[in-house]
Amino acid sequence: MYPILLTVHSVFRWVVLVSLCYSIYLGITGWSRKKTFNKSADFIRHATATIAHIQLMIGYILYFNSPIVAYFRAHFKEAIRQFDFLFFGLIHILLMTIAIVFITIGSAVAKRKESDNEKFKTMTIWFSLALLLILLAIPWPFSPLANRPYFRAFHE
Template identity: 65%
Template sequence: MRHWTATIAHIQLLIGITLYFQSPVIKYFLKNFNEARQSFDLIFFGLIHSTLMLIAIVVLTIGSALAKRKARDTEKFKTLLVWYVIALLIIFIAIPWPFSPLANRPYFR
């Protein structure tokens, strides 16, 4: 499960990076950076969201690598629990929820 979780997270990261550079919001953000800095929604999607998601994948990968090197199963599961929960919390912070103060975006448009 540890290996599959890390593999799926890395695949999701690659899909996200591909979609990131095809997004019209990001294209506008990159072309008009000085103007886009004034809008917090553009800052969220241009910098905060992508940075936090990348950090979450790094945390998940570190936790997976550390757990693999543990000798006992209880140590492995404890290590996975701590690192995966931290990564999950970072992911939840980076999601543009409709109730989030970081980015106000509805579920459906």
């Protein structure tokens, strides 16, 4: 089960990134061009938040079943000195949780704004902050923090 979820989490990150980037693009164009925040824009706002929440739930399941995190918790004083354990035991989950909180706030506040321009502006700002955190917290293959491949293949 763990390897399957790890693969799903790895692949689903691209869905999160694409939906978030599209939402930000939609927000910027809507905000700058004073467009109407129509049902389509509202659907994209809501879908992006939902996709991010699904990814976070998968991430939490992985976190509490991860051998890396189990080692980190059991051997905290030793593990905190090894950056790979620190990254997955603390940094990754903390930054991703904060990012999803930003998406949730941005989505909820944008939904309740009166003007269309304020809806686009709110969505753009909060989703952009979340994207920045997500990009920092992903273990990219080139990352000096912790690195993993672009796609994790399922191996049992």
